Amino acid sequence: MRAIGVGFFTIFFSVASFAQTTAPLEVVNSAVAAVNDLGRQVVLGKMKTSLERMYPQWKERLSRRLGGEQQLEKQFDDALAEMMKQGTSMVSFKTYGFPKVYEVFPGKKTEIVDGKEVETLINTKWLLLIPTEVRYRVIQQQESFVIESKGYQVAIATKNKLEWTFIDGAGLTVQDLRSLFISLPVDMELPEIQRRVVPKEELLKQ
DSSP states (O other): OHHHHHHHHHHHHHHHSSOEEOOOHHHHHHHHHHHHHHHHHHHTTOTTHHHHTBOHHHHHHHHHHHTSHHHHHHHHHHHHHHHHHTTEEEEEEEEOSOOEEEEEEEEEEEEEETTEEEEEEEEEEEEEEEEEEEEEEEEETTEEEEEEEEEEEEEEEETTTOOOEEEEOTTOOHHHHHHHOTTSOTTOOOOOOEEEEOOHHHHHHO
16 A cells, blocks of 8 residues: 555656646635735734634644644734734735745546546645735834835635635745645745835825
8 A cells, every 4th residue: 555655646746746837817816815804804903813714734733833722822822912012013914916826735536538437636725825015013112113024825725615724924934835735846936025114204105
């Protein structure tokens, strides 16, 4: 059985190792809308939405690292409390640019060809890297300023459902993603993460 399994994955990865592709527009629009809704919920103060919609296998991994899901939630709550203590609040969230699209998660599809069942190797999930721009207002000692953070969300969904879950790109590496989705290319490039203080004159123009 082990030899059969290795053979299957070897064949699959030989045809799917360069997984970046294009997706139907409705798939891209669905993923972008889901990311924007996630951001909107967080801006409205529903912070735990990001935990609730986290990609399950990634959430499980983070929980194991911290000693359980309760510890993960505690760390999340502690981070929120620290933000409030520092006078920091999220004021806006949006997606921008065009996502990078990948097909991941090997599987098989059975089709009838000339009256016979034929198994075809396929990728069963969409994975999109969607650039985001988040702005935070920081109030310290009666002064306020705005920090802009450009990053990305990884949106994942089974192809026939498009029920999206997410991995935040902050601190994420290619190795992290490939440990979850081995068919992703070794040399894939992740969106750049940048932070800056927004000049006050720029804010006045908006």
